[in-house]
Amino acid sequence: MSDYKTNRDFMKSDFAESVHEISDQANNVPYPPLQKPLPEGEIQLIQLPDPDSDRLVKPDFHRLLLERQSRRKFTPESLSLAELSYLLWATQGVIVTLGLGYASRRPVPSGGARHAFETYLAINRVEDLEPGIYRYLPFSHELYFQEPAQNLPELLTEANLGQKFVGNAAAVFAWSCIPYRAEWRYMQYAHKTMLLDAGHVCQNLYLSVEALGLGTCAIGAYDQAAMDAILELDGEDEYVIYLAPVGKI
Ligand SMILES: Cc1cc2nc3c(=O)[nH]c(=O)nc-3n(C[C@H](O)[C@H](O)[C@H](O)COP(=O)(O)O)c2cc1C
Helix, strand or coil: CCCHHHHHHHHCCCHHHHHHCCCCCCCCCCCCCCCCCCCCCCCCEEECCCCCHHHCCCCCHHHHHHHCCCCCCCCCCCECHHHHHHHHHHHHCCCEEECCCCEEECCCCCHHHCCCEEEEEEECCECCECCEEEEEECCCCEEEEEEECCCHHHHHHHHCCCCHHHHCCCEEEEEEECCHHHHHHHHHHHHHHHHHHHHHHHHHHHHHHHHCCEEECCECCCCHHHHHHHHCCCCCCCEEEEEEEEEEC
16 A cells, blocks of 8 residues: 555645755755766767747647647657657747756746756657657757667557557657756755646647647656666666657547
8 A cells, every 4th residue: 555645745845844954056066967968979969940830730829728638549640850849849948048057948837947857759750760769958959869769669568558559659758857956956845846847848748739730648657667768767866757659640
């Protein structure tokens, strides 16, 4: 039997306690990087097209809200790189970097502007992209090609507890969390905020997917260890917290 009380308490705000404690930020510890560093050596970077609002097929905001829904049936068609570019920008693109680089403003809000997430993509079918695992670089609006895929649909379906529409989607967004990026400022009070932030990111995906005439579905039911393994995350200082498959409908 899981501990409901601990989980319920975790959902409540304990920020009032934070005034009695000194964070790394208050101790002048240098801020952590706002984007995960890239590996040394030869790497493959893909420049993304500019996010272009001309390609929105449903620009009417009220209609977007009415028609937004979770979609679990996708056609076998590919996404275009321009569509993917728009979705990446709408969910985690950088509008402006603050100060000398301690925080950033993006199309989604984030407690303390910490934006403690990295966006990974498991790509099955996107024009001009080899199937595989990619990571979004929000400060340069590029993709880093992490590795080619072997059996990606099967691996993803299994890691998402048999949800086949996830494994077979054209692209799967997987948001990881690097908790220290928010703990640096908010210590043990950071974790609730990060979970709230993740909701904003996925909601922007829902709305922009709808505006582009595509489909998505938030995914909270997944195997933590299996998803972390697919993306090669250590599960401690970085781990998956939310996913969303995207495809044509
Ligand atoms: C945090 C969260 C986790 C979810 N996890 C799943 C999931 O693992 N599988 C799934 O099919 N739908 C999942 N959903 C989608 C919900 O089932 C869906 O939002 C709900 O049925 C309402 O439908 P609507 O989004 O079309 O309004 C999730 C939604 C949220 C917000």
